[in-house]
Amino acid sequence: MLSGIQFPRSSAAPYGRSSSHGCLRHSGHQQVEVQTLITPRWLVPVQPMAVLEGHGVAIDNGRITAIVPPDALSSIQAAERIDLPQHVLMPGLVNTHTHAAMSLMRGMADDLPLQTWLEQHIWPTEARFASEAFVHDGTQLAMLEMLRGGTTCFADMYFFPDAVARAVDAAGLRAVVGMILIDFPTAWAADADEYLAKGLAVQDATRDMPLVSTMFAPHAPYTVSDAPLQRVRTLSDELDRPVQMHVHETAFEVQQAQDQSGSRPLARLDALGLLKPGFMAVHMTALTDDEIELCGRRGVSVVHCPESNMKLASGQCRVSDLLAAGVNVALGTDGAASNNDLDMFGEMRSAAMLAKLTQGQATAFSAAEALHAATLGGARALGLDHEIGSIEPGKSADLTAIALDHPATWPVHQPLSQLVYAAGRDQVTDCWIAGQQLLQAGRVQGMDEQQIMERAAQWAERMQEPA
Numbered sequence: 001m002l003s004g005i006q007f008p009r010s011s012a013a014p015y016g017r018s019s020s021h022g023c024l025r026h027s028g029h030q031q032v033e034v035q036t037l038i039t040p041r042w043l044v045p046v047q048p049m050a051v052l053e054g055h056g057v058a059i060d061n062g063r064i065t066a067i068v069p070p071d072a073l074s075s076i077q078a079a080e081r082i083d084l085p086q087h088v089l090m091p092g093l094v095n096t097h098t099h100a101a102m103s104l105m106r107g108m109a110d111d112l113p114l115q116t117w118l119e120q121h122i123w124p125t126e127a128r129f130a131s132e133a134f135v136h137d138g139t140q141l142a143m144l145e146m147l148r149g150g151t152t153c154f155a156d157m158y159f160f161p162d163a164v165a166r167a168v169d170a171a172g173l174r175a176v177v178g179m180i181l182i183d184f185p186t187a188w189a190a191d192a193d194e195y196l197a198k199g200l201a202v203q204d205a206t207r208d209m210p211l212v213s214t215m216f217a218p219h220a221p222y223t224v225s226d227a228p229l230q231r232v233r234t235l236s237d238e239l240d241r242p243v244q245m246h247v248h249e250t251a252f253e254v255q256q257a258q259d260q261s262g263s264r265p266l267a268r269l270d271a272l273g274l275l276k277p278g279f280m281a282v283h284m285t286a287l288t289d290d291e292i293e294l295c296g297r298r299g300v301s302v303v304h305c306p307e308s309n310m311k312l313a314s315g316q317c318r319v320s321d322l323l324a325a326g327v328n329v330a331l332g333t334d335g336a337a338s339n340n341d342l343d344m345f346g347e348m349r350s351a352a353m354l355a356k357l358t359q360g361q362a363t364a365f366s367a368a369e370a371l372h373a374a375t376l377g378g379a380r381a382l383g384l385d386h387e388i389g390s391i392e393p394g395k396s397a398d399l400t401a402i403a404l405d406h407p408a409t410w411p412v413h414q415p416l417s418q419l420v421y422a423a424g425r426d427q428v429t430d431c432w433i434a435g436q437q438l439l440q441a442g443r444v445q446g447m448d449e450q451q452i453m454e455r456a457a458q459w460a461e462r463m464q465e466p467a
């Protein structure tokens, strides 16, 4: 049995909101009426980190109303009943750091270190092509990949966040879109004033989008100067919005900052008052013991992107030490141009494997810790843990089902182990977001897959033309 996993209570009654809250309605003969009842073979609520066999999840109006133990299932009358006989049902995966539209750039520049990759390949390509249409179409493509891989929520940092928000709202996924900020002019904005004004306009526009919210997204310490960062700090406090930034991505970044300014990037951000709960530091390699302790004290979250860190040879993030210091750890894929996929199953597995290798300890970053980071850790980092990240009564029904009756994951001794160390994203069969089933027995609902793929192919043709 895996350590740290608590096992279910043995209560015979559904534990959830009672009828007095209006969520479970009792009819005659002690029957409870619900809109939807999902009955997987295994349920992994994440909070608690347990494996419950034979339980059901009751859903009404997009919310989880009860976790129903096996001997109480006969008391549930569901308008819709979905049996998942050899599946795990778990919270939808939260990809806490993406550049979704970069899916259109996948494979354009591989096997390069970060600075060369960004400065000589990615930024010139973005200067040529990043536009509202490019970002809209690229985000749609990324959402297809993410949904098919069990991701129901993502946090995106990219140009034209208005187009990202529009695409997300139309598709019905959940996302936190970045109000980006960078010291150089781009097709999105000319200077800090315009980046912030346009970001805040996106925030206004998302008020009518129930599953879309915003975060401030200054790019990195080496591309955003102090004055705009001070404004981000003030605005994030006033508007109660999280902040996400690439921080300490490479040892080179840290050394360069030290050489140029005498202080390390994290120390500079702390002096600017940015290190606080709601701050998400993405990558976080080359950390000292003192910096890890500082992160714990300040209540910041770290978004670990192990595959991007490995592929760009950026460095190691000391996730086990961060967890030990009380730091909330989330997982992100980064963009498909540096990973090169948006596969959170792959990311969980890589995170667990890499931590064991770098720590020299097989116990480092367990399957349970990887799954937590990919769900509730991400939700917490984004300030959405009251709503998503675990299967608990009262939370939104953002759920992912994975079929384990596959040669790669059969037979099943420990479902959690199968999820992190053996399952592939192709085993994801169903996803719900706020109770809406967007992936149904492997079929995407509400997005025109063929059209999205055709548009992506058209972009590739244009991008391959000489500049």
Ligand SMILES: CSC[C@H]1O[C@@H](n2cnc3c(O)ncnc32)[C@H](O)[C@@H]1O
Residues within 6 Å of the ligand: 099, 114, 118, 122, 123, 126, 157, 158, 159, 180, 181, 182, 219, 220, 246, 249, 308, 334, 335, 338
């Ligand atoms: C301001 S929009 C986001 C900006 O970030 C670039 N980007 C993508 N991946 C990374 C990375 O790993 N480190 C730093 N910057 C990255 C992206 O291409 C956009 O220009």
Ligand SMILES: [Zn+2]
Residues within 6 Å of the ligand: 097, 098, 099, 246, 282, 334, 335
């Ligand atoms: Zn990134």
